[in-house]
Amino acid sequence: xxxxxxxxxxxxxxxxxxxxxxxxxxxxxxxxxxGQWTRGKGFDTxxxxxxxxxxxxxAGDLQLETILNGKVRQSARTSELIFxxxxxxxxxxxxxxxxxxxVIAYRNSRRIEKCRLAMWWKSGSKHRYS
Numbered sequence: 001x002x003x004x005x006x007x008x009x010x011x012x013x014x015x016x017x018x019x020x021x022x023x024x025x026x027x028x029x030x031x032x033x034x035g036q037w038t039r040g041k042g043f044d045t046x047x048x049x050x051x052x053x054x055x056x057x058x059a060g061d062l063q064l065e066t067i068l069n070g071k072v073r074q075s076a077r078t079s080e081l082i083f084x085x086x087x088x089x090x091x092x093x094x095x096x097x098x099x100x101x102x103v104i105a106y107r108n109s110r111r112i113e114k115c116r117l118a119m120w121w122k123s124g125s126k127h128r129y130s
Contacts, residue, residue, distance in 0.1 A: 006094050016089060018055040022105040023048050049103060059085060069125055081106070 031040025059078050066074035088106055
């Protein structure tokens with residue numbers, strides 16, 4: 001993606017290079033204790049993404065899942081996004097300049113998941129995002 005500000009919706013599909021998985025990690029204790037999210041979401045190991053960018057993917061109706069210890073804990077489809085991907089990028093580019101390598105992470109669906117992975121996530125837990 002070239003440096004862009006105020007991108008038009010018409011050009012959107014040709015501008016972004018692809019898709020990857022993003023794990024929006026939150027430490028709920030600090031988030032609740034502090035009353036805001038800097039510490040709860042800001043640790044160095046939080047927000048892992050990748051390990052690659054899928055460039056040939058059509059994102060119209062993809063299944064997105066969080067699997068913890070072999071059990072599906074979150075499940076949604078890209079067709080359930082509140083705003084389409086072009087609208088999201090257009091809106092963000094109206095606020096800030098986007099540069100090559102920037103990552104945009106967006107909530108998975110209209111459904112507000114009441115998932116509390118911390119209730120199930122223990123030391124040694126195995127998780128997978130797809």
